[in-house]
Amino acid sequence: MFELIRANKRKSAWLIAVLGSILIGVGYAIGFLLAPEDPAVSALFVIIAVVIWIGMLLASMAGGEKILLKTAKAREIQKADAPQLYNIVEEMCIASGLSTVPKVYIIDTPDPNAFAVGLKPERAAVAVTTGLMAKLNRDELQNVVAHEIAHINNRDTLFMTLAGVTVGAIIILGELFWRSMLFGGRGRSSGGGRGGNQGAAVVMIVAVLMAILAPILARMLYFACSRRREYLADACAAQYTRYPEGLASALDKISGQAAQRTKKAETSQVLAPMYIINPLAARSRKAGWFSTHPATDDRIRVLRGMTSSASLEAYEQAYRALHGKESVMTPSMLKQSKDQSVRDASKDADAGTQRQWREVQDLLHKVDQYAVLACACGMKMKLPPEYDQEKVACPKCGRAHPLPPEMLAALAAARMGRK
Amino acid sequence: MEWIIVLIVVAVLAVWIISMYNGLVRLRNQVRNAWSQIDVQLKRRHDLIPNLVETAKGYMTHERETLESITKARAAAMDAKSVGDTAKAEGQLQGALSKFYLVVENYPDLKANQNFLSLQEELTSTENKVGFSRQFYNDQVMQLNNRIESVPTNIVAGLFRFEKSEFFELQSPAERAVPKVSF
Known part of the structure; x- marks a missing residue:
C-alpha cells in the first residue's frame, strides 16, 4: 500500500511539474507575441503567470475544503447521528492504514453520490448524500466509502486539487492573451514581423499555437490523470474491502439513478473529479477526452472481471483483459502480497430500502x-x-x-x- | 586516483545499505502499528460482550450454555499473550459468537430490541474492524517477511537481526466447525 502511495506521489509531482512548465511556457509565449524584440516583456509575463499560479495555489490551500463542502451544502455529523456510516468510515481507515479518521458529512439530496476532500489526510473529509445511504446496502456503502478513502490515501485529493488549480491558471492566462491581442497588441505584433524574416515568422506561429493549444492540452492531461486516478481508487477500494462486487453493484445503482436525473446537480467543476461518479455528466458508454471519470460501465466491467483475488494485480489483469495492452498501474505500485482472496457478501447487509429511507430521514431530523x-x-x-x-x-x-x-x-x- | 574510486564505491555502498536498513525499520514499525490496531479492536470487542450477554439474558432463558461459552471464551481471549495464543483464543470467541447469532434468529423479541440492534451494529462493525486490521497487519507482515527473505535485503536483515513476523490467522477448529447458514 505504501509503495503505491509513494509511486503515486512521484507521478503527481511530475504532473504538477509538467503543468507548471506549460504555464510558464504560455506566459513566455504571450510576452513574445506582444513584443518579439523585447525579452523583458516575456520575462514580465512569465512572472505574471507564476504570480497568478502561486496566488491561486495559496488560496486553495488556505481552507479550500471548507468552501467546497459549503458549496455542496454538506453538514458534518457525529458518530451518534449515524453509527453505521461512521463505523464504515472507521473500518475503511483501518483497512487502508489511514491513521486519522476523516470528518464525515452528509448532503441532503436523493441523488446517490459521495466525494472526498482534504489536502492532507489529517484535514480530510468524506461526504455522502442521503440518497446514497438510503439506496445502498452496507457492503455497497462500504465500497463507496473505500473508494473515497483511497482518494485521500493516494493523495488524489491533494494533487488533483493542485493540478486543477494549475489548469485554471493556464486557462486564465489564455484568456488574458486573447484580450491583449484584441486590445492593441495586434498592431504591434504585425509590425514586429517586418517581412522577409522567415525564422521569426515560424517562431511567431509556434508561439500563437502554444498560447491557443496549451490550455486545451493542459485540460486533456488533467482529465486523463483524473480518469486514471478513478481506476486506481477502484482498485484500492477492492483491495481494502476484498469485495469488488460491492463496488460494482454500487456503481450500477448510482449510475442507473443518475440516468433518471433531469436537472444537473449543483456542484463545482473543481469538485467533480472527487465524486464517485461525475455528478455533472450523463451516463455514457465511452469516456471522452474531457471526461473526469471513465465510463461507469467500463469501471463495473473491470471490477466484475476480478474473480479470483481482490489484489491490485487482479485489478490490473482484469483491466488488461478489457483494454488490451494498456495498464493502469506501474510495476512499482504492484510490489505487494498476492494472496488477497475475495470475501463473501456479509449476511443481513440489506436492511431493506424502506427502512433505510426512514433511518436517513431520522438522521436528517436529528442533524x-x-x-x-x-x-x-x-x-x-x-x-x-x-x-x-x-x-x-x-x-x-x-x-x-x-x-x-x-x-x-x-x-x-x-x-x-x-x- | 584509485583510492578516490574506492572511496566512491564505498560511499555508494554505504548509502545503499542505509536505505535498505531504513526500509526494513519502516516496515517493522508498520507491522507493530498494525498489531496495536488489532489489539485496540479486540479490546473493544471484549468490552462490548458483557453488555451483549446482559441484554440477551432476559430474552434467551434457554440458551444459558451458549451465553456462558461466550463469557468463557472472552475471559480466555483476554488472558492470551502471544500472537499465536491470541489468534487461537479469538478464533474460539468468534466461533462462540457466530453460534450465538444463529440462535438469535429464534428470538424475534430480542431482534426487535433497540438496545440489542445498536449493540449488534457495534459488534458487527468491531468484528469487521478486527478483520480489516488483521488483513492490513498480514499484508504488512507479508511485505516485511518478503524483504527479509529476498536478495539483497536478506543480507542487511541478517546483519542487523531483523526477525520475520508471525501472521495473524483466526482459523480455529471451533470456527471451522460452525456450519455456514444463509438466511
Missing part, C-alpha cells in the same frame, strides 16, 4: 435538531426548530399536546444556533 413527540395513537410528530408554538395537534387523531418545557427550550436553542 436539523427536530423535536420528536409521540402521540397515544402511535403517530410520531417531528417538529422543526422553526415551530415556535406551545401546543401541537396530532394530525392523525386530533389530540392536542402541550410541548414539554425542555422540548421548547431545545427548539429555541436550535433556532438561536441557526441564526
Whole structure:
C-alpha cells in the first residue's frame, strides 16, 4: 500500500511539474507575441503567470475544503447521528492504514453520490448524500466509502486539487492573451514581423499555437490523470474491502439513478473529479477526452472481471483483459502480497430500502435538531426548530399536546444556533 | 586516483545499505502499528460482550450454555499473550459468537430490541474492524517477511537481526466447525 502511495506521489509531482512548465511556457509565449524584440516583456509575463499560479495555489490551500463542502451544502455529523456510516468510515481507515479518521458529512439530496476532500489526510473529509445511504446496502456503502478513502490515501485529493488549480491558471492566462491581442497588441505584433524574416515568422506561429493549444492540452492531461486516478481508487477500494462486487453493484445503482436525473446537480467543476461518479455528466458508454471519470460501465466491467483475488494485480489483469495492452498501474505500485482472496457478501447487509429511507430521514431530523413527540395513537410528530408554538395537534387523531418545557427550550436553542 | 574510486564505491555502498536498513525499520514499525490496531479492536470487542450477554439474558432463558461459552471464551481471549495464543483464543470467541447469532434468529423479541440492534451494529462493525486490521497487519507482515527473505535485503536483515513476523490467522477448529447458514 505504501509503495503505491509513494509511486503515486512521484507521478503527481511530475504532473504538477509538467503543468507548471506549460504555464510558464504560455506566459513566455504571450510576452513574445506582444513584443518579439523585447525579452523583458516575456520575462514580465512569465512572472505574471507564476504570480497568478502561486496566488491561486495559496488560496486553495488556505481552507479550500471548507468552501467546497459549503458549496455542496454538506453538514458534518457525529458518530451518534449515524453509527453505521461512521463505523464504515472507521473500518475503511483501518483497512487502508489511514491513521486519522476523516470528518464525515452528509448532503441532503436523493441523488446517490459521495466525494472526498482534504489536502492532507489529517484535514480530510468524506461526504455522502442521503440518497446514497438510503439506496445502498452496507457492503455497497462500504465500497463507496473505500473508494473515497483511497482518494485521500493516494493523495488524489491533494494533487488533483493542485493540478486543477494549475489548469485554471493556464486557462486564465489564455484568456488574458486573447484580450491583449484584441486590445492593441495586434498592431504591434504585425509590425514586429517586418517581412522577409522567415525564422521569426515560424517562431511567431509556434508561439500563437502554444498560447491557443496549451490550455486545451493542459485540460486533456488533467482529465486523463483524473480518469486514471478513478481506476486506481477502484482498485484500492477492492483491495481494502476484498469485495469488488460491492463496488460494482454500487456503481450500477448510482449510475442507473443518475440516468433518471433531469436537472444537473449543483456542484463545482473543481469538485467533480472527487465524486464517485461525475455528478455533472450523463451516463455514457465511452469516456471522452474531457471526461473526469471513465465510463461507469467500463469501471463495473473491470471490477466484475476480478474473480479470483481482490489484489491490485487482479485489478490490473482484469483491466488488461478489457483494454488490451494498456495498464493502469506501474510495476512499482504492484510490489505487494498476492494472496488477497475475495470475501463473501456479509449476511443481513440489506436492511431493506424502506427502512433505510426512514433511518436517513431520522438522521436528517436529528442533524436539523427536530423535536420528536409521540402521540397515544402511535403517530410520531417531528417538529422543526422553526415551530415556535406551545401546543401541537396530532394530525392523525386530533389530540392536542402541550410541548414539554425542555422540548421548547431545545427548539429555541436550535433556532438561536441557526441564526 | 584509485583510492578516490574506492572511496566512491564505498560511499555508494554505504548509502545503499542505509536505505535498505531504513526500509526494513519502516516496515517493522508498520507491522507493530498494525498489531496495536488489532489489539485496540479486540479490546473493544471484549468490552462490548458483557453488555451483549446482559441484554440477551432476559430474552434467551434457554440458551444459558451458549451465553456462558461466550463469557468463557472472552475471559480466555483476554488472558492470551502471544500472537499465536491470541489468534487461537479469538478464533474460539468468534466461533462462540457466530453460534450465538444463529440462535438469535429464534428470538424475534430480542431482534426487535433497540438496545440489542445498536449493540449488534457495534459488534458487527468491531468484528469487521478486527478483520480489516488483521488483513492490513498480514499484508504488512507479508511485505516485511518478503524483504527479509529476498536478495539483497536478506543480507542487511541478517546483519542487523531483523526477525520475520508471525501472521495473524483466526482459523480455529471451533470456527471451522460452525456450519455456514444463509438466511
